[in-house]
Amino acid sequence: MRKWISFPHKEGLVSRQAHADLPSEAIYEREAGRSGFFGPTAHFHHKRPPTDWDSWEGPLRPRAFDLNRLNIETKSPFDAPVLLHNTHCQYRYWRCTQKMDTLARNADGDDLFFIHEGEGDFFCDYGRLTVREGDYIVLPRSTMWRLEPKSPITMLMIEATNDSYQLPEKGLVGPQAIFDPAMLDVPRIDDAFLAQQDDTQWVVEIKRRNAISRVTYPYSPLDALGWHGDLSVVRINWRDIRPLASHRYHLPPSAHSTFVASRFVVCTFVPRPIESDPGALKVPFYHNNDDFDEVIFYHQGNFFSRDNIGPAMVTFHPSGFTHGPHPKAFAAGLEYTRKETDEVAVMLDTRDALEVGPAACQVETIEYADSWKMK
Secondary structure (H helix, E strand, C coil), X not given: CCCCCCCCCCCCCCCCCCCECCCCCCCEEEEEECCCCCCCEEEEEECCCCCCCCCCCCCCCCEEEEHHHCCCECCCHHHCCEEEEECCEEEEEEEECCCCCCEEXXXXXXXXXXXXXXXXXXXXXXXXXXXXXXXXXXXXXXXXEEEEEEEEEEEEEEEEECCCCECCCCHHHCCCCECCHHHCECCECCHHHHHCCCCCCEEEEEEXXXXXXXXXXXXXXXXXXXCCCCCCCEEEEHHHCECCCCCCCCCCHHHHEEEECCCEEEEEECCCECCXXXXXXXXXXXXXXXXXXXXXXXXXXXXXXXXXXXCCEEEEECCCCEECCCHHHHHHHHHCCCCECCCEEEEEEECCCCEECHXXXXXXXHHHHHHXXXX
């Protein structure tokens, strides 16, 4: 991997290094970039915060949704409300409180589950997995599965429509960075899996093109006695993620990529040291999300760049405007009042515009766009 040396143009009052040693007269740095954080960039230095607006009108406004207020307890995962969606992605939130008496099978694409609350047994074609709060579960397309909760399970569900999940290219830091693929767990054909194989009637619900078909078997079709290959359900917990960090430079969100599909990326923010170099920016930099819609699900902790955001809330920043830390967070970063983060959050960045579903509109925090105003 090589890259030609380039000499970016400089104009006016600037810092020599992006996100560090900002000029005292223009400490509000804004990044404009293409292809998320992977393409060419320009860094502007402003006299005032580029988010210090007076008001917002129109559909592009930043939005927040409190999923705690949402009725998500349904018998089937396919009845869970679609909060956000586009041609390549569906974003749902679901609560399972009791043993599933039908099997689910998504023929529309791979699924990614993030367990926000609860624990239990996850049975699928490949065997059994124990699952708990903080687990990611990746399901290949058309995998049959069901849950037996030990305590009610609440989970985020992200469908890669007509697509698959893969791991990000880790480049210079090597394939073991962030998490070693050896940390990925797969289901086991164990005694508990074999014990659930019975001759009672089972129904499989299959979702294809968002329509549900039901197939009835006179036995449990989760009756595999073994399997081999390199395709499987996999699980990893956020606690197994070792984030990239730099004490002298604030890394962009793309450095925290966990899973990638063709038209979107899923990143995980986990606790890490805050930059300690006196000149380094210590909060997320103001930036234009000019090519991607950005969605963040807040799992737990103190969300250091946001005010009045708690667990099970979602923020949605459509492509096309500048955003960044709230005023209190920016001021705290300048004072270096915190030495480490303790937040856990799941970010979805989509290359294609997302539509907001009716269920999300019912639990929207309307005043969220005003939270950037200087007090």
